[in-house]
Amino acid sequence: MIDLIAFNWPAFAGLLGLCIGSFLNVVIHRLPKMMEREWQGQCAELRGEISEALAPFDLSRPRSHCPACGHQISASENIPVISYLFLRGRCAGCGNRISLRYPLIELLTGLISAFAAWHFGFGWPAFGALILIWSLIALAAIDIDTQLLPDSITLPLLWIGLAFNLGHSFTDLSSAVIGAMLGYLALWSVFWAFNIATG
Numbered sequence: 001m002i003d004l005i006a007f008n009w010p011a012f013a014g015l016l017g018l019c020i021g022s023f024l025n026v027v028i029h030r031l032p033k034m035m036e037r038e039w040q041g042q043c044a045e046l047r048g049e050i051s052e053a054l055a056p057f058d059l060s061r062p063r064s065h066c067p068a069c070g071h072q073i074s075a076s077e078n079i080p081v082i083s084y085l086f087l088r089g090r091c092a093g094c095g096n097r098i099s100l101r102y103p104l105i106e107l108l109t110g111l112i113s114a115f116a117a118w119h120f121g122f123g124w125p126a127f128g129a130l131i132l133i134w135s136l137i138a139l140a141a142i143d144i145d146t147q148l149l150p151d152s153i154t155l156p157l158l159w160i161g162l163a164f165n166l167g168h169s170f171t172d173l174s175s176a177v178i179g180a181m182l183g184y185l186a187l188w189s190v191f192w193a194f195n196i197a198t199g
Helices: 002-007 009-046 082-086 101-120 124-146 151-167 173-198
Strands: none
Touching (some): 009 101, 082 101, 101 124, 124 151
């Protein structure tokens, strides 16, 4: 099985990327809302208020549904790109238009995943590149929508990057640590510069 995957590695990575792209659409849409709910709960706690009980909301609950009519998305309506084309970009329940961004994220993730697999070949560097690609696509879309870069993605990405370079996958460990420090300091500097400039 592993030999078959290795032989068809770019094609397999491309198909996997399409599926991951579908999941990234969920992350892009829900993670900022999850963060906002958490912040609201923390603020209520600081004010000494009792937070009202809210329905579960995370990356798996509730099931994906149309925001206009509440129609639950079935498995056949959730096939990356193909379902969008089959449904002609409209909800099966109410006919409202589905954002073009959903299939574009899926296609982008699939194509870049296939390219990374072709470029690096079958091995740890390719797996590291795929994790980076998938994380950056989610971060870029969330940043465009909300100007947020969630710690739940950026911090694990930092440590995963360092771990991959323990074995010199992309560079030596000392260069990886220096890169992590400079990247963190760059964002930290922007944060404090903004605070000082705006008060």
